[in-house]
Amino acid sequence: xxxxxxxxxxxxxxxxxxxxxxxxxxxxxxxxxxxxxxxxxxxxxxxxxxxxxxxxxxxxxxxxxxxxxxxxxxxxxxxxxxxxxxxxxxxxxxxxxxxxxxxxxxxxxxxxxxxxxxxxxxxxxxxxxxxxxxxxxxxxxxxxxxxxxxxxxxxxxxxxxxxxxxxxxxxxxxxxxxxxxxxxxxxxxxxxxxxxxxxxxxxxxxxxxxxxxxxxxxxxxxxxxxxxxxxxxxxxxxxxxxxxxxxxxxxxxxxxxxxxxxxxxxxxxxxxxxxxxxxxxxxxxxxxxxxxxxxxxxxxxxxxxxxxxxxxxxxxxxxxxxxxxxxxxxxxxxxxxxxxxxxxxxxxxxxxxxxxxxxxxxxxxxxxxx
Numbered sequence: 001x002x003x004x005x006x007x008x009x010x011x012x013x014x015x016x017x018x019x020x021x022x023x024x025x026x027x028x029x030x031x032x033x034x035x036x037x038x039x040x041x042x043x044x045x046x047x048x049x050x051x052x053x054x055x056x057x058x059x060x061x062x063x064x065x066x067x068x069x070x071x072x073x074x075x076x077x078x079x080x081x082x083x084x085x086x087x088x089x090x091x092x093x094x095x096x097x098x099x100x101x102x103x104x105x106x107x108x109x110x111x112x113x114x115x116x117x118x119x120x121x122x123x124x125x126x127x128x129x130x131x132x133x134x135x136x137x138x139x140x141x142x143x144x145x146x147x148x149x150x151x152x153x154x155x156x157x158x159x160x161x162x163x164x165x166x167x168x169x170x171x172x173x174x175x176x177x178x179x180x181x182x183x184x185x186x187x188x189x190x191x192x193x194x195x196x197x198x199x200x201x202x203x204x205x206x207x208x209x210x211x212x213x214x215x216x217x218x219x220x221x222x223x224x225x226x227x228x229x230x231x232x233x234x235x236x237x238x239x240x241x242x243x244x245x246x247x248x249x250x251x252x253x254x255x256x257x258x259x260x261x262x263x264x265x266x267x268x269x270x271x272x273x274x275x276x277x278x279x280x281x282x283x284x285x286x287x288x289x290x291x292x293x294x295x296x297x298x299x300x301x302x303x304x305x306x307x308x309x310x311x312x313x314x315x316x317x318x319x320x321x322x323x324x325x326x327x328x329x330x331x332x333x334x335x336x337x338x339x340x341x342x343x344x345x346x347x348x349x350x351x352x353x354x355x356x357x358x359x360x361x362x363x364x365x366x367x368x369x370x
Contacts, residue, residue, distance in 0.1 A: 061128030244273035314339035
């Protein structure tokens with residue numbers, strides 16, 4: 001086998017694997033024959049089409065620059081919110097693939113450049129918006145979640161970035177400590193906590209010049225579900241939760257709300273009672289159909305003893321503010337994973353440790369339930 005034929009086989013395998021991933025992450029690209037795909041790691045790191053479309057609605061204007069373009073999924077969608085858009089990527093392989101794909105996609109308002117992000121930043125005129133997605137993996141492939149560990153280091157270049165744009169949009173890891181990041185990025189006007197199918201995928205920080213004294217709006221989004229839940233840290237700090245023992249319905253907020261820390265505000269805005277200050281589960285007498293998260297009907301309340309649950313053979317077990325892991329409790333009570341019942345092992349208002357036996361209320365069935 002010649003080196004060339006071997007390289008062709010490797011390339012063809014990469015394209016097949018890339019298209020398979022794109023079918024899930026970038027479905028509108030996957031149906032286009034001439035789209036090219038990079039190596040697996042770049043496909044894993046790229047944004048999904050769903051989050052890219054959401055970001056495209058955050059800001060509009062005349063000029064837009066993506067300093068760390070990568071495969072260009074975010075850029076392809078966000079660029080359509082501007083008259084003129086520039087994609088920059090230092091990695092030559094990714095640059096060539098993205099440049100090819102933009103032509104296939106017929107993005108006529110874009111230009112592509114292949115420079116170091118900071119060198120290019122120094123050369124450009126002031127933009128309406130700059131977007132940056134710092135690398136969050138070490139050379140060994142390990143994930144990095146501190147601002148200081150990202151490349152480029154936002155704590156060092158933030159002022160330079162803000163001097164070159166009216167709005168700076170930064171994509172960060174969902175594992176990032178939001179409060180610590182806010183201290184380093186006080187110009188943040190908005191944070192978008194984006195989840196897909198209740199899995200937190202991205203933190204989007206929107207920075208505005210001279211915004212240090214404004215209250216940051218935090219938007220908790222679960223893509224494909226509505227509505228978006230918005231609050232500020234001041235609202236959460238000053239809010240007073242209402243508590244209750246378990247009532248008829250149980251609510252678990254979606255992952256974006258839990259990541260954002262809206263533990264008091266979500267209960268207040270939706271008139272739901274907290275079960276306990278540290279449990280982050282909510283309850284109500286009447287069904288709250290608009291609650292941003294999963295809804296359950298409480299069937300019974302049991303103590304965590306095998307003889308109390310012997311009538312249940314299979315269930316989906318979750319631990320919330322409870323002194324056992326899922327595996328430990330499953331072994332203790334002898335229940336297999338799966339089925340239609342949901343068990344929430346949690347601490348309730350009186351401090352007791354209990355298991356709430358629940359049945360899920362599907363959002364599609366809520367109108368009938370009402």
